[in-house]
Amino acid sequence: MSAETAAPHSAGIVRPGIGWALLGSELSVLFRRLRTWAMLIALAAVPILIAVAVKLSSRPTTPGRGPLFLDRITQNGLFVAVTALVVCVPLFLPLTVGVVAGDTIAGEASLGTLRYLLLAPAGRIRLLLVKYAGAVAFCFAATATVAASGALAGVVLFPVGPVTLLSGDTISVGESALRSLLIAAYITVSLLGLSAIGLLISTFTDVPVGAMAATIVLSVVSQVLDNLPQLEWLHPWLFSHHWLGFADLLRQPISWTSFADNGLLQAGYIAVCGALAYAKFSNKDVLS
């Protein structure tokens, strides 16, 4: 340990910028992590499994059985992506998003890095925002992974052509790619509320696994409640209520109602959970 660089006093001080570097660092830490890649690879495997299973199966798929759009895959490979998204929305996507969102604050606390980030100083609000932004980026990456892997598997294994929509209209391959992107965007938005819930839970504990499990359990509970007709009054308030509403994006003309309703609902969850997370985290004693 050498001595000469010991000059104190403000040599490196600059007027503080907004500090995008922290966001960049957050994304790089998130996406350099083996765990993140393992989850994305697992998600990418879902459409491939579906496509291969349908390809190998000799029996024609009966319409109305299995996941939505499954029967259309053999006619048009572009439906692999949509089918895979339908399969992933109830469990696989919330599972991975729950892991990332639940890990946001609690993960840093358990590693002991939370105190050093705050001492940097990162600023508590800024850290919370950056952490949420990271979770949002993961939501998008996860959805895009399923969609892209699905599109790829569909193109490789099945004929691709103009797509017949739910409304009976036919659209070109190019436009159907656009629709797939729209669906991916819809699902990303769908997961934002859950991410905010995960962030909130994550501020309450230093045990990331607990926050992850709680987030994932909540996503399941919400979907179960959404299926109980006795609780119909509650349904519009459940964050998972519009999760499968993206079928509206496969009509001609596109019906934007569910997109808007979903966006509004998720924004509400972000506002409420964000405010609570802020209230909790800004006063929290960081003792980890």
Add this chain to the structure above:
Amino acid sequence: MKEPVPAELAIETHGLVKRFGHRSAVDGIDLSVPRGSVFGFLGPNGSGKTTTIRVLLGLASANSGEVRVLGKPMPAALATVLPDVGALVEGPGFYPFLSGTGNLMRLDSADRHALSSTRRQRVHDALERVGLSHAAGKKVRAYSLGMKQRLGLANAMLRPRELLVLDEPTNGLDPQGTREVRGLVRSLAAGGTTVFVSSHLLAEVEQMCTHVGVMSAGRLVAQGPLEELRAAGQAHVVVQTPDVERAAGVLTRLGLVPGEAPGTGSAWGSTALLGTGLNGLEPEKIVAALVAEGVRVRGFTVENARFVSLTGEGFDVVG
């Protein structure tokens, strides 16, 4: 605008209290750490050192009391104070899946005041200063405890600081590493940095500090320049006897304060009894009084205490 006069105290607290539930971890302490000093914050495990540091740095909030760091109120001025403070709090905390360099880059990028253009160079320099250049690219998962501790020190020195707060900096270091840390602290202090270093080892503090504060069970029982405290270190007697209660009575009658002798072994079936507050009383008179009272004195020592008795050095953990 006039340049503000730099406050004389780098750290200043008044009546600082931090409670966890009903237990006061820090019970009304008044710290004054002069600028430019190397301040040893001494006390056994559980005496409230780390909690105090957490409050000083705004990681935890005080229940009552005032805190000023580098002349500014905390945690109100946290955003402007912390960039000038380097800290190692309760051991190092790093991402095991990132390299040493990666970890420092990450933590440095959290500081809005840190220039990104000099980041790589500063990280490189900091790693070199703590002797970690050879392991810079290695994942922290593969670091030993001592290496992590060094990396924590490097993080505290990523930028030139006015104040360094080092919580048990030599934990997990080998003797060589301990010497290096001492040298590092001295060189930083020579450059004008105030160093606030906590430790449960008196010897360590005596070797590198100019000032000392002694914590015991959440209270600051002494503080001041090391020399003054040494001089004021009260002499005390240690009586080895099986008749503890009778001996305690005699000591009390003579105006001494009896207590358990920390860190002193017992011999011949007797118990060590500590008497502080000699106040110029001749030791032979104490022995005479003990013997006259029929106390079986099996050992008697007069110790010109450093402040060992204040810290209860050893393995005492205050619950």
